[in-house]
Amino acid sequence: MSTATLQTDDHRPGPRPTAAARPATGTSPLASSGIFIGRSLVHSMRDGEGLIMAIALPVILMLLFTTVFGGAIQGEGYIDYVVPGIILTCAGFGAASVAVSVSRDMTAGAMLRYRTMPITAATAIVGHVVASVVRNLVATAVVIGVGLAIGFRPTADAVGWLGAVGIVTLWILAVTAVFALIGLVAGSPEAANGYGFVILFLPYVSSAFVPIETMPEWLHGVAEHQPVTPIIETIRGVLMGGETRALEAVLWCLGIVLIAGVLAAWRFPRTRVR
Amino acid sequence: MSPTIEVTGLGKSYGSEPVLASLDLVVDGGVLALLGPNGAGKTTLVSILTTLVKPDSGSARVLGHDVVRDAAAVRRLVRVTGQASSLDELLTGRENLVLLGRLLGLGRRAKPRADELLERLDLTAAGGRSVRGYSGGMRRRIDLAASLIAPAGVLFLDEPTTGLDPTSRARVWEDVRELAAAGTTVLLTTQTLDEAEALADRITVLDHGRIVADGTADELTALVGGQTVVLLDAAGTVIGQSETDGTPASVARALTALDPGNVEGARIELRSPTLDDAFAAITTRPREEVAA
Numbered sequence: 380m381s382t383a384t385l386q387t388d389d390h391r392p393g394p395r396p397t398a399a400a401r402p403a404t405g406t407s408p409l410a411s412s413g414i415f416i417g418r419s420l421v422h423s424m425r426d427g428e429g430l431i432m433a434i435a436l437p438v439i440l441m442l443l444f445t446t447v448f449g450g451a452i453q454g455e456g457y458i459d460y461v462v463p464g465i466i467l468t469c470a471g472f473g474a475a476s477v478a479v480s481v482s483r484d485m486t487a488g489a490m491l492r493y494r495t496m497p498i499t500a501a502t503a504i505v506g507h508v509v510a511s512v513v514r515n516l517v518a519t520a521v522v523i524g525v526g527l528a529i530g531f532r533p534t535a536d537a538v539g540w541l542g543a544v545g546i547v548t549l550w551i552l553a554v555t556a557v558f559a560l561i562g563l564v565a566g567s568p569e570a571a572n573g574y575g576f577v578i579l580f581l582p583y584v585s586s587a588f589v590p591i592e593t594m595p596e597w598l599h600g601v602a603e604h605q606p607v608t609p610i611i612e613t614i615r616g617v618l619m620g621g622e623t624r625a626l627e628a629v630l631w632c633l634g635i636v637l638i639a640g641v642l643a644a645w646r647f648p649r650t651r652v653r
Numbered sequence: 654m655s656p657t658i659e660v661t662g663l664g665k666s667y668g669s670e671p672v673l674a675s676l677d678l679v680v681d682g683g684v685l686a687l688l689g690p691n692g693a694g695k696t697t698l699v700s701i702l703t704t705l706v707k708p709d710s711g712s713a714r715v716l717g718h719d720v721v722r723d724a725a726a727v728r729r730l731v732r733v734t735g736q737a738s739s740l741d742e743l744l745t746g747r748e749n750l751v752l753l754g755r756l757l758g759l760g761r762r763a764k765p766r767a768d769e770l771l772e773r774l775d776l777t778a779a780g781g782r783s784v785r786g787y788s789g790g791m792r793r794r795i796d797l798a799a800s801l802i803a804p805a806g807v808l809f810l811d812e813p814t815t816g817l818d819p820t821s822r823a824r825v826w827e828d829v830r831e832l833a834a835a836g837t838t839v840l841l842t843t844q845t846l847d848e849a850e851a852l853a854d855r856i857t858v859l860d861h862g863r864i865v866a867d868g869t870a871d872e873l874t875a876l877v878g879g880q881t882v883v884l885l886d887a888a889g890t891v892i893g894q895s896e897t898d899g900t901p902a903s904v905a906r907a908l909t910a911l912d913p914g915n916v917e918g919a920r921i922e923l924r925s926p927t928l929d930d931a932f933a934a935i936t937t938r939p940r941e942e943v944a945a
Binding site for chain 2 (some may be wrong): 489
Protein backbone atom coordinates (compact mmCIF):
# COMPACT_ATOMS: atom_id res chain seq x y z
CA MET A 380 0.00 0.00 0.00
CA SER A 381 1.39 3.35 -0.95
CA THR A 382 0.42 6.82 0.12
CA ALA A 383 0.91 10.21 -1.43
CA THR A 384 -0.21 13.48 0.05
CA LEU A 385 -0.26 16.76 -1.75
CA GLN A 386 -0.49 19.90 0.32
CA THR A 387 0.14 22.94 -1.78
CA ASP A 388 -0.81 25.61 0.71
CA ASP A 389 2.63 25.65 2.29
CA HIS A 390 4.63 26.36 -0.82
CA ARG A 391 2.12 27.68 -3.27
CA PRO A 392 0.33 30.76 -2.01
CA GLY A 393 -2.34 32.27 -4.21
CA PRO A 394 -6.04 32.03 -4.76
CA ARG A 395 -7.69 28.84 -3.58
CA PRO A 396 -10.04 27.19 -6.05
CA THR A 397 -13.33 28.94 -5.66
CA ALA A 398 -15.19 27.03 -8.36
CA ALA A 399 -16.20 24.34 -5.91
CA ALA A 400 -18.60 26.79 -4.33
CA ARG A 401 -20.72 26.99 -7.48
CA PRO A 402 -20.92 23.69 -9.32
CA ALA A 403 -22.56 23.52 -12.75
CA THR A 404 -26.29 22.98 -12.55
CA GLY A 405 -26.46 20.71 -15.59
CA THR A 406 -29.68 20.26 -17.54
CA SER A 407 -32.79 18.09 -17.22
CA PRO A 408 -33.29 15.18 -19.67
CA LEU A 409 -35.93 17.25 -21.46
CA ALA A 410 -33.68 20.30 -21.79
CA SER A 411 -30.64 18.28 -22.88
CA SER A 412 -32.82 16.44 -25.44
CA GLY A 413 -33.78 19.81 -26.86
CA ILE A 414 -30.14 20.93 -27.02
CA PHE A 415 -29.05 17.66 -28.64
CA ILE A 416 -31.92 17.79 -31.17
CA GLY A 417 -30.71 21.25 -32.16
CA ARG A 418 -27.17 19.91 -32.54
CA SER A 419 -28.30 16.99 -34.72
CA LEU A 420 -30.43 19.28 -36.90
CA VAL A 421 -27.38 21.50 -37.45
CA HIS A 422 -25.51 18.31 -38.44
CA SER A 423 -28.23 17.54 -40.98
CA MET A 424 -27.92 20.99 -42.52
CA ARG A 425 -24.11 20.95 -42.51
CA ASP A 426 -23.67 17.48 -43.91
CA GLY A 427 -24.39 18.55 -47.49
CA GLU A 428 -23.59 15.20 -49.07
CA GLY A 429 -25.81 13.37 -46.60
CA LEU A 430 -28.68 15.75 -47.23
CA ILE A 431 -28.36 15.45 -51.00
CA MET A 432 -28.26 11.66 -50.73
CA ALA A 433 -31.30 11.60 -48.45
CA ILE A 434 -33.35 13.61 -50.96
CA ALA A 435 -31.79 12.81 -54.34
CA LEU A 436 -31.60 9.03 -53.96
CA PRO A 437 -35.34 8.48 -53.42
CA VAL A 438 -36.16 10.89 -56.24
CA ILE A 439 -33.78 9.07 -58.61
CA LEU A 440 -35.22 5.76 -57.46
CA MET A 441 -38.73 7.00 -58.18
CA LEU A 442 -37.83 8.29 -61.65
CA LEU A 443 -36.09 4.98 -62.32
CA PHE A 444 -39.11 2.91 -61.36
CA THR A 445 -41.70 5.08 -63.04
CA THR A 446 -39.90 5.74 -66.33
CA VAL A 447 -37.28 3.01 -66.92
CA PHE A 448 -38.88 -0.04 -65.28
CA GLY A 449 -42.43 1.26 -65.14
CA GLY A 450 -43.41 0.51 -68.71
CA ALA A 451 -42.13 -3.03 -68.55
CA ILE A 452 -43.66 -3.74 -65.15
CA GLN A 453 -47.23 -2.57 -65.34
CA GLY A 454 -47.58 0.21 -67.85
CA GLU A 455 -50.18 2.90 -67.19
CA GLY A 456 -51.10 3.50 -63.54
CA TYR A 457 -47.88 2.00 -62.19
CA ILE A 458 -46.91 5.38 -60.81
CA ASP A 459 -49.89 5.31 -58.43
CA TYR A 460 -48.84 1.84 -57.36
CA VAL A 461 -45.17 2.51 -56.82
CA VAL A 462 -44.98 5.99 -55.19
CA PRO A 463 -46.10 4.71 -51.76
CA GLY A 464 -43.39 2.06 -52.04
CA ILE A 465 -40.78 4.69 -52.89
CA ILE A 466 -41.85 6.72 -49.86
CA LEU A 467 -41.05 3.77 -47.57
CA THR A 468 -37.75 3.01 -49.26
CA CYS A 469 -36.82 6.65 -48.93
CA ALA A 470 -37.40 6.50 -45.18
CA GLY A 471 -34.87 3.70 -44.99
CA PHE A 472 -32.22 5.59 -46.98
CA GLY A 473 -32.53 8.69 -44.85
CA ALA A 474 -32.46 6.88 -41.53
CA ALA A 475 -29.31 4.90 -42.28
CA SER A 476 -27.12 7.89 -41.44
CA VAL A 477 -28.31 7.75 -37.81
CA ALA A 478 -26.22 4.60 -37.32
CA VAL A 479 -23.15 6.56 -38.37
CA SER A 480 -24.00 9.61 -36.20
CA VAL A 481 -24.61 7.48 -33.12
CA SER A 482 -21.52 5.37 -33.70
CA ARG A 483 -19.41 8.50 -34.15
CA ASP A 484 -20.54 9.78 -30.74
CA MET A 485 -20.00 6.40 -29.10
CA THR A 486 -16.57 5.61 -30.51
CA ALA A 487 -14.93 9.04 -30.35
CA GLY A 488 -14.51 10.92 -27.10
CA ALA A 489 -17.82 12.82 -27.25
CA MET A 490 -19.87 10.30 -25.28
CA LEU A 491 -17.08 9.99 -22.71
CA ARG A 492 -17.34 13.71 -22.08
CA TYR A 493 -21.17 13.66 -21.95
CA ARG A 494 -20.98 10.85 -19.41
CA THR A 495 -18.83 12.92 -17.07
CA MET A 496 -21.32 15.81 -17.25
CA PRO A 497 -24.38 16.51 -15.08
CA ILE A 498 -26.77 15.47 -17.86
CA THR A 499 -28.48 12.29 -19.09
CA ALA A 500 -25.89 11.34 -21.71
CA ALA A 501 -28.29 9.06 -23.60
CA THR A 502 -30.28 12.11 -24.71
CA ALA A 503 -27.52 12.66 -27.30
CA ILE A 504 -29.01 9.63 -29.07
CA VAL A 505 -32.53 11.02 -28.69
CA GLY A 506 -31.23 14.09 -30.53
CA HIS A 507 -30.01 12.01 -33.46
CA VAL A 508 -33.28 10.05 -33.64
CA VAL A 509 -35.57 13.09 -33.59
CA ALA A 510 -33.45 14.95 -36.15
CA SER A 511 -33.56 11.88 -38.40
CA VAL A 512 -37.35 11.77 -38.25
CA VAL A 513 -37.54 15.48 -39.15
CA ARG A 514 -35.00 15.06 -41.98
CA ASN A 515 -36.86 12.08 -43.41
CA LEU A 516 -40.23 13.79 -43.29
CA VAL A 517 -38.74 16.63 -45.33
CA ALA A 518 -37.30 14.13 -47.83
CA THR A 519 -40.67 12.35 -47.97
CA ALA A 520 -42.41 15.63 -48.75
CA VAL A 521 -39.99 16.22 -51.63
CA VAL A 522 -40.59 12.71 -52.98
CA ILE A 523 -44.37 13.19 -52.83
CA GLY A 524 -43.99 16.57 -54.52
CA VAL A 525 -41.94 15.12 -57.37
CA GLY A 526 -44.40 12.22 -57.59
CA LEU A 527 -47.32 14.64 -57.96
CA ALA A 528 -45.39 16.53 -60.64
CA ILE A 529 -44.86 13.44 -62.78
CA GLY A 530 -48.39 12.15 -62.56
CA PHE A 531 -49.01 10.56 -59.16
CA ARG A 532 -52.76 11.11 -58.55
CA PRO A 533 -53.82 10.06 -55.06
CA THR A 534 -57.54 10.15 -54.29
CA ALA A 535 -57.22 10.66 -50.55
CA ASP A 536 -59.02 13.34 -48.56
CA ALA A 537 -57.44 15.26 -45.65
CA VAL A 538 -58.05 12.40 -43.23
CA GLY A 539 -56.44 9.96 -45.63
CA TRP A 540 -53.37 12.16 -45.99
CA LEU A 541 -53.16 12.56 -42.23
CA GLY A 542 -53.27 8.77 -41.85
CA ALA A 543 -50.58 8.35 -44.49
CA VAL A 544 -48.30 10.91 -42.84
CA GLY A 545 -48.92 9.25 -39.47
CA ILE A 546 -47.99 5.78 -40.67
CA VAL A 547 -44.97 7.07 -42.61
CA THR A 548 -43.77 8.91 -39.49
CA LEU A 549 -44.15 5.74 -37.42
CA TRP A 550 -42.20 3.74 -40.01
CA ILE A 551 -39.44 6.36 -40.12
CA LEU A 552 -39.27 6.25 -36.32
CA ALA A 553 -39.07 2.43 -36.37
CA VAL A 554 -36.31 2.32 -38.99
CA THR A 555 -34.42 5.13 -37.22
CA ALA A 556 -34.63 3.30 -33.89
CA VAL A 557 -33.16 0.17 -35.48
CA PHE A 558 -30.35 2.17 -37.09
CA ALA A 559 -29.64 3.96 -33.79
CA LEU A 560 -29.31 0.54 -32.14
CA ILE A 561 -26.94 -0.56 -34.90
CA GLY A 562 -24.87 2.57 -34.26
CA LEU A 563 -24.77 1.74 -30.56
CA VAL A 564 -23.54 -1.81 -31.15
CA ALA A 565 -21.22 -1.26 -34.13
CA GLY A 566 -17.52 -1.01 -33.44
CA SER A 567 -16.97 1.91 -35.81
CA PRO A 568 -18.96 4.40 -37.92
CA GLU A 569 -17.88 2.52 -41.08
CA ALA A 570 -19.18 -0.80 -39.74
CA ALA A 571 -22.41 0.91 -38.69
CA ASN A 572 -22.82 2.10 -42.25
CA GLY A 573 -22.37 -1.43 -43.61
CA TYR A 574 -24.87 -3.20 -41.34
CA GLY A 575 -27.61 -0.85 -42.47
CA PHE A 576 -27.82 -2.22 -45.98
CA VAL A 577 -29.75 -5.28 -44.84
CA ILE A 578 -32.72 -3.15 -43.81
CA LEU A 579 -32.62 -1.20 -47.06
CA PHE A 580 -33.40 -4.37 -49.01
CA LEU A 581 -36.59 -5.11 -47.06
CA PRO A 582 -38.89 -3.03 -49.32
CA TYR A 583 -37.78 -4.95 -52.42
CA VAL A 584 -39.09 -8.20 -50.97
CA SER A 585 -42.52 -6.69 -50.30
CA SER A 586 -45.43 -5.41 -52.30
CA ALA A 587 -43.67 -2.01 -52.60
CA PHE A 588 -42.62 -2.34 -56.24
CA VAL A 589 -44.45 -5.36 -57.60
CA PRO A 590 -47.46 -7.33 -56.31
CA ILE A 591 -46.50 -10.34 -54.19
CA GLU A 592 -48.44 -12.70 -56.52
CA THR A 593 -45.83 -12.07 -59.22
CA MET A 594 -43.00 -13.35 -57.00
CA PRO A 595 -41.95 -17.01 -56.80
CA GLU A 596 -44.21 -18.97 -54.47
CA TRP A 597 -41.54 -19.69 -51.84
CA LEU A 598 -41.12 -15.94 -51.30
CA HIS A 599 -44.80 -15.31 -50.66
CA GLY A 600 -44.63 -16.18 -46.96
CA VAL A 601 -41.71 -13.83 -46.35
CA ALA A 602 -43.07 -11.00 -48.48
CA GLU A 603 -46.54 -11.25 -47.01
CA HIS A 604 -45.47 -11.29 -43.36
CA GLN A 605 -42.57 -8.88 -43.24
CA PRO A 606 -43.39 -5.44 -41.78
CA VAL A 607 -43.05 -3.44 -44.99
CA THR A 608 -45.97 -5.12 -46.76
CA PRO A 609 -48.77 -4.20 -44.29
CA ILE A 610 -47.34 -0.68 -44.02
CA ILE A 611 -47.20 -0.23 -47.77
CA GLU A 612 -50.68 -1.66 -48.21
CA THR A 613 -51.97 0.78 -45.58
CA ILE A 614 -50.36 3.81 -47.23
CA ARG A 615 -51.63 2.70 -50.62
CA GLY A 616 -55.08 2.08 -49.16
CA VAL A 617 -55.44 5.50 -47.53
CA LEU A 618 -53.96 7.40 -50.48
CA MET A 619 -55.46 5.51 -53.43
CA GLY A 620 -58.50 3.94 -51.83
CA GLY A 621 -58.88 0.24 -51.20
CA GLU A 622 -58.06 -2.12 -48.36
CA THR A 623 -55.67 -1.15 -45.56
CA ARG A 624 -53.86 -3.24 -42.97
CA ALA A 625 -53.61 -0.31 -40.54
CA LEU A 626 -53.66 -2.20 -37.24
CA GLU A 627 -50.99 -4.64 -38.40
CA ALA A 628 -48.87 -1.75 -39.72
CA VAL A 629 -49.10 0.27 -36.49
CA LEU A 630 -48.34 -2.78 -34.35
CA TRP A 631 -45.27 -3.61 -36.44
CA CYS A 632 -43.92 -0.06 -36.12
CA LEU A 633 -44.59 0.26 -32.39
CA GLY A 634 -43.21 -3.23 -31.78
CA ILE A 635 -39.98 -2.42 -33.60
CA VAL A 636 -39.60 0.91 -31.75
CA LEU A 637 -40.25 -0.81 -28.41
CA ILE A 638 -37.80 -3.66 -28.97
CA ALA A 639 -35.07 -1.39 -30.36
CA GLY A 640 -35.65 1.02 -27.45
CA VAL A 641 -35.40 -1.68 -24.81
CA LEU A 642 -32.26 -3.16 -26.37
CA ALA A 643 -30.68 0.30 -26.67
CA ALA A 644 -31.53 1.13 -23.05
CA TRP A 645 -29.95 -2.16 -21.99
CA ARG A 646 -26.88 -1.72 -24.15
CA PHE A 647 -26.09 1.97 -23.60
CA PRO A 648 -24.83 1.80 -19.99
CA ARG A 649 -22.85 -1.36 -20.83
CA THR A 650 -20.79 0.22 -23.57
CA ARG A 651 -17.16 -0.12 -22.62
CA VAL A 652 -15.74 3.29 -21.83
CA ARG A 653 -12.10 2.44 -21.52
CA MET B 654 -12.96 21.71 3.95
CA SER B 655 -12.66 18.34 2.19
CA PRO B 656 -9.53 17.66 0.14
CA THR B 657 -9.99 18.09 -3.62
CA ILE B 658 -9.38 14.40 -4.20
CA GLU B 659 -9.24 11.68 -1.59
CA VAL B 660 -8.58 8.11 -2.72
CA THR B 661 -8.49 5.25 -0.21
CA GLY B 662 -7.55 1.64 -0.94
CA LEU B 663 -8.76 1.95 -4.51
CA GLY B 664 -8.65 -1.26 -6.54
CA LYS B 665 -9.76 -2.07 -10.09
CA SER B 666 -9.22 -5.11 -12.31
CA TYR B 667 -10.19 -5.80 -15.89
CA GLY B 668 -10.75 -9.56 -15.97
CA SER B 669 -7.92 -11.11 -13.99
CA GLU B 670 -5.64 -8.18 -14.78
CA PRO B 671 -5.29 -5.81 -11.80
CA VAL B 672 -5.04 -2.23 -13.07
CA LEU B 673 -5.10 -0.38 -9.75
CA ALA B 674 -3.93 -2.02 -6.56
CA SER B 675 -5.05 -0.53 -3.25
CA LEU B 676 -4.21 3.02 -4.21
CA ASP B 677 -4.15 5.89 -1.70
CA LEU B 678 -3.88 9.49 -2.77
CA VAL B 679 -4.77 12.87 -1.32
CA VAL B 680 -4.73 15.99 -3.47
CA ASP B 681 -5.48 19.41 -2.05
CA GLY B 682 -5.39 22.06 -4.74
CA GLY B 683 -2.57 22.87 -7.14
CA VAL B 684 -1.42 20.85 -10.11
CA LEU B 685 -0.71 17.15 -9.68
CA ALA B 686 0.98 15.12 -12.41
CA LEU B 687 0.36 11.38 -12.50
CA LEU B 688 3.47 10.10 -14.24
CA GLY B 689 3.77 6.59 -15.59
CA PRO B 690 4.19 4.42 -18.67
CA ASN B 691 1.34 2.95 -20.74
CA GLY B 692 -0.69 0.53 -18.68
CA ALA B 693 0.32 2.05 -15.35
CA GLY B 694 -3.33 2.73 -14.47
CA LYS B 695 -3.37 6.49 -15.04
CA THR B 696 -6.40 6.58 -17.32
CA THR B 697 -8.28 4.09 -15.15
CA LEU B 698 -7.74 6.30 -12.11
CA VAL B 699 -8.99 9.35 -14.05
CA SER B 700 -12.00 7.33 -15.31
CA ILE B 701 -12.92 6.33 -11.75
CA LEU B 702 -12.52 9.88 -10.42
CA THR B 703 -14.73 11.22 -13.21
CA THR B 704 -17.49 8.59 -12.64
CA LEU B 705 -16.93 6.76 -15.94
CA VAL B 706 -15.75 3.54 -14.32
CA LYS B 707 -16.76 1.98 -11.00
CA PRO B 708 -13.95 0.77 -8.74
CA ASP B 709 -13.93 -2.83 -7.51
CA SER B 710 -12.78 -1.90 -4.01
CA GLY B 711 -11.88 1.10 -1.90
CA SER B 712 -13.37 4.55 -2.25
CA ALA B 713 -12.71 7.83 -3.98
CA ARG B 714 -14.09 11.25 -3.13
CA VAL B 715 -13.95 14.42 -5.16
CA LEU B 716 -14.50 17.61 -3.13
CA GLY B 717 -16.13 15.45 -0.49
CA HIS B 718 -18.50 13.57 -2.83
CA ASP B 719 -18.19 9.81 -3.26
CA VAL B 720 -17.68 9.02 -6.96
CA VAL B 721 -19.99 5.98 -6.84
CA ARG B 722 -22.74 6.90 -4.36
CA ASP B 723 -22.83 10.58 -5.25
CA ALA B 724 -21.81 10.50 -8.91
CA ALA B 725 -24.33 13.21 -9.82
CA ALA B 726 -22.65 15.73 -7.47
CA VAL B 727 -19.21 14.76 -8.76
CA ARG B 728 -20.31 15.32 -12.37
CA ARG B 729 -21.32 18.87 -11.49
CA LEU B 730 -17.76 19.59 -10.36
CA VAL B 731 -15.35 17.72 -12.61
CA ARG B 732 -14.31 18.54 -16.16
CA VAL B 733 -12.33 16.12 -18.26
CA THR B 734 -10.28 16.35 -21.41
CA GLY B 735 -9.56 12.76 -22.32
CA GLN B 736 -7.15 11.25 -24.80
CA ALA B 737 -9.74 10.88 -27.56
CA SER B 738 -11.11 14.12 -29.00
CA SER B 739 -14.54 14.92 -27.58
CA LEU B 740 -15.21 17.61 -30.19
CA ASP B 741 -18.09 17.51 -32.62
CA GLU B 742 -16.48 17.45 -36.06
CA LEU B 743 -19.43 19.06 -37.83
CA LEU B 744 -19.51 22.10 -35.56
CA THR B 745 -17.06 24.97 -35.20
CA GLY B 746 -14.85 25.20 -32.15
CA ARG B 747 -17.03 27.97 -30.74
CA GLU B 748 -20.23 25.99 -31.36
CA ASN B 749 -18.67 23.07 -29.49
CA LEU B 750 -18.01 25.30 -26.49
CA VAL B 751 -21.51 26.78 -26.60
CA LEU B 752 -23.09 23.30 -26.85
CA LEU B 753 -21.22 22.07 -23.78
CA GLY B 754 -21.91 25.31 -21.93
CA ARG B 755 -25.63 24.98 -22.54
CA LEU B 756 -25.58 21.32 -21.48
CA LEU B 757 -23.85 22.37 -18.27
CA GLY B 758 -26.68 24.77 -17.59
CA LEU B 759 -25.17 28.11 -18.58
CA GLY B 760 -28.15 28.95 -20.78
CA ARG B 761 -27.75 32.32 -22.47
CA ARG B 762 -24.43 32.91 -20.73
CA ALA B 763 -22.90 30.10 -22.82
CA LYS B 764 -22.21 32.26 -25.88
CA PRO B 765 -20.52 35.25 -24.21
CA ARG B 766 -18.61 32.84 -22.00
CA ALA B 767 -17.35 30.89 -25.07
CA ASP B 768 -16.22 34.10 -26.76
CA GLU B 769 -14.46 35.31 -23.63
CA LEU B 770 -12.70 31.96 -23.20
CA LEU B 771 -11.59 31.78 -26.84
CA GLU B 772 -10.22 35.29 -26.58
CA ARG B 773 -8.36 34.56 -23.36
CA LEU B 774 -6.71 31.48 -24.89
CA ASP B 775 -6.00 33.36 -28.13
CA LEU B 776 -8.24 30.97 -30.09
CA THR B 777 -10.83 33.39 -31.48
CA ALA B 778 -9.85 32.81 -35.13
CA ALA B 779 -9.82 29.03 -34.77
CA GLY B 780 -13.12 29.12 -32.88
CA GLY B 781 -14.97 30.25 -35.98
CA ARG B 782 -13.72 27.37 -38.11
CA SER B 783 -15.07 23.85 -38.41
CA VAL B 784 -13.31 21.32 -36.16
CA ARG B 785 -12.90 19.05 -39.20
CA GLY B 786 -10.09 21.25 -40.50
CA TYR B 787 -8.17 21.51 -37.21
CA SER B 788 -4.64 20.27 -36.69
CA GLY B 789 -4.05 17.85 -33.83
CA GLY B 790 -2.72 20.65 -31.64
CA MET B 791 -5.69 22.95 -32.28
CA ARG B 792 -8.10 20.09 -31.60
CA ARG B 793 -6.46 19.44 -28.25
CA ARG B 794 -6.47 23.10 -27.24
CA ILE B 795 -10.16 23.59 -28.10
CA ASP B 796 -10.94 20.32 -26.31
CA LEU B 797 -9.14 21.74 -23.29
CA ALA B 798 -11.06 25.01 -23.60
CA ALA B 799 -14.27 22.95 -23.72
CA SER B 800 -13.49 21.76 -20.19
CA LEU B 801 -13.33 25.37 -19.00
CA ILE B 802 -16.62 26.66 -20.35
CA ALA B 803 -18.12 26.48 -16.85
CA PRO B 804 -16.07 26.81 -13.64
CA ALA B 805 -14.48 23.51 -12.69
CA GLY B 806 -13.93 22.12 -9.20
CA VAL B 807 -11.21 19.86 -10.59
CA LEU B 808 -9.90 19.63 -14.12
CA PHE B 809 -8.64 16.26 -15.35
CA LEU B 810 -6.31 16.20 -18.35
CA ASP B 811 -5.47 12.72 -19.62
CA GLU B 812 -2.16 12.91 -21.49
CA PRO B 813 -2.87 16.42 -22.79
CA THR B 814 0.14 16.58 -25.12
CA THR B 815 0.61 12.99 -26.30
CA GLY B 816 1.01 12.97 -30.08
CA LEU B 817 1.47 16.73 -30.42
CA ASP B 818 4.33 18.50 -32.17
CA PRO B 819 6.67 20.57 -29.95
CA THR B 820 5.01 23.92 -30.77
CA SER B 821 1.49 22.69 -29.98
CA ARG B 822 2.83 21.06 -26.86
CA ALA B 823 4.26 24.37 -25.69
CA ARG B 824 0.89 26.08 -26.30
CA VAL B 825 -0.98 23.47 -24.27
CA TRP B 826 1.59 23.88 -21.50
CA GLU B 827 0.95 27.65 -21.54
CA ASP B 828 -2.80 27.03 -21.28
CA VAL B 829 -2.36 24.70 -18.32
CA ARG B 830 -0.03 27.13 -16.55
CA GLU B 831 -2.56 29.91 -16.99
CA LEU B 832 -5.29 27.75 -15.46
CA ALA B 833 -3.11 26.83 -12.56
CA ALA B 834 -2.28 30.48 -11.96
CA ALA B 835 -6.01 31.23 -11.88
CA GLY B 836 -6.38 28.71 -9.07
CA THR B 837 -7.93 25.75 -10.89
CA THR B 838 -7.00 22.40 -9.38
CA VAL B 839 -5.59 20.23 -12.15
CA LEU B 840 -4.82 16.53 -12.22
CA LEU B 841 -2.95 15.61 -15.37
CA THR B 842 -1.49 12.34 -16.54
CA THR B 843 1.69 12.16 -18.57
CA GLN B 844 4.29 9.73 -19.78
CA THR B 845 7.13 12.20 -19.74
CA LEU B 846 9.08 13.51 -16.81
CA ASP B 847 9.77 16.88 -18.44
CA GLU B 848 6.04 17.55 -18.83
CA ALA B 849 5.38 16.65 -15.21
CA GLU B 850 8.29 18.85 -14.17
CA ALA B 851 7.16 21.76 -16.33
CA LEU B 852 3.57 21.85 -15.09
CA ALA B 853 3.11 20.21 -11.74
CA ASP B 854 3.61 21.29 -8.14
CA ARG B 855 3.75 17.65 -7.21
CA ILE B 856 4.47 14.49 -9.18
CA THR B 857 3.10 11.07 -8.33
CA VAL B 858 4.74 8.20 -10.18
CA LEU B 859 2.37 5.35 -10.95
CA ASP B 860 3.52 1.95 -12.11
CA HIS B 861 1.54 -1.28 -12.39
CA GLY B 862 -1.35 0.31 -10.52
CA ARG B 863 0.76 1.37 -7.55
CA ILE B 864 2.29 4.66 -6.47
CA VAL B 865 6.02 4.11 -6.53
CA ALA B 866 7.16 7.64 -5.76
CA ASP B 867 5.79 11.08 -5.11
CA GLY B 868 7.17 14.49 -4.45
CA THR B 869 8.13 17.76 -6.09
CA ALA B 870 10.12 17.70 -9.32
CA ASP B 871 13.29 18.49 -7.36
CA GLU B 872 12.70 15.68 -4.93
CA LEU B 873 12.17 13.21 -7.76
CA THR B 874 15.22 14.42 -9.65
CA ALA B 875 17.26 13.95 -6.50
CA LEU B 876 16.04 10.35 -6.43
CA VAL B 877 17.01 9.86 -10.06
CA GLY B 878 20.42 11.47 -9.73
CA GLY B 879 22.03 14.36 -11.59
CA GLN B 880 23.35 14.64 -15.10
CA THR B 881 25.91 12.19 -16.36
CA VAL B 882 28.94 13.05 -18.52
CA VAL B 883 29.35 10.28 -21.05
CA LEU B 884 32.42 9.57 -23.18
CA LEU B 885 31.73 7.98 -26.54
CA ASP B 886 34.03 6.62 -29.23
CA ALA B 887 33.59 7.38 -32.93
CA ALA B 888 31.02 4.59 -33.31
CA GLY B 889 28.91 6.01 -30.45
CA THR B 890 29.77 3.27 -27.96
CA VAL B 891 30.01 4.41 -24.34
CA ILE B 892 33.61 4.02 -23.21
CA GLY B 893 33.32 5.88 -19.94
CA GLN B 894 30.87 7.86 -17.80
CA SER B 895 30.89 9.99 -14.69
CA GLU B 896 27.98 11.21 -12.57
CA THR B 897 27.64 14.92 -11.77
CA ASP B 898 25.22 17.05 -9.79
CA GLY B 899 24.84 19.38 -12.77
CA THR B 900 27.02 22.21 -11.47
CA PRO B 901 29.88 23.53 -13.70
CA ALA B 902 32.46 22.50 -11.13
CA SER B 903 31.27 18.91 -10.97
CA VAL B 904 31.00 18.67 -14.78
CA ALA B 905 34.59 19.96 -15.04
CA ARG B 906 35.74 17.36 -12.55
CA ALA B 907 33.93 14.65 -14.49
CA LEU B 908 35.57 15.76 -17.76
CA THR B 909 38.99 15.59 -16.20
CA ALA B 910 38.26 12.16 -14.81
CA LEU B 911 37.16 10.91 -18.22
CA ASP B 912 40.47 11.40 -20.05
CA PRO B 913 39.82 10.04 -23.54
CA GLY B 914 43.53 9.35 -24.10
CA ASN B 915 44.25 8.65 -27.73
CA VAL B 916 40.85 7.37 -28.84
CA GLU B 917 40.26 8.64 -32.37
CA GLY B 918 37.02 10.64 -32.82
CA ALA B 919 36.01 10.49 -29.16
CA ARG B 920 33.28 12.91 -28.04
CA ILE B 921 31.45 13.97 -24.90
CA GLU B 922 27.73 14.02 -24.18
CA LEU B 923 25.87 15.41 -21.19
CA ARG B 924 22.92 13.12 -20.44
CA SER B 925 19.91 14.19 -18.36
CA PRO B 926 17.87 11.61 -16.48
CA THR B 927 15.00 10.18 -18.52
CA LEU B 928 11.78 8.58 -17.40
CA ASP B 929 13.54 5.24 -17.76
CA ASP B 930 16.24 6.43 -15.38
CA ALA B 931 13.55 7.64 -13.00
CA PHE B 932 11.93 4.25 -12.96
CA ALA B 933 15.23 2.47 -12.64
CA ALA B 934 16.05 4.62 -9.63
CA ILE B 935 12.59 4.60 -8.08
CA THR B 936 11.72 0.95 -8.49
CA THR B 937 13.95 -1.93 -7.61
CA ARG B 938 12.44 -4.12 -10.31
CA PRO B 939 14.27 -4.89 -13.57
CA ARG B 940 13.82 -2.19 -16.18
CA GLU B 941 12.14 -4.47 -18.75
CA GLU B 942 9.33 -5.25 -16.33
CA VAL B 943 8.85 -1.62 -15.42
CA ALA B 944 8.75 -0.49 -19.02
CA ALA B 945 6.15 -3.13 -19.97
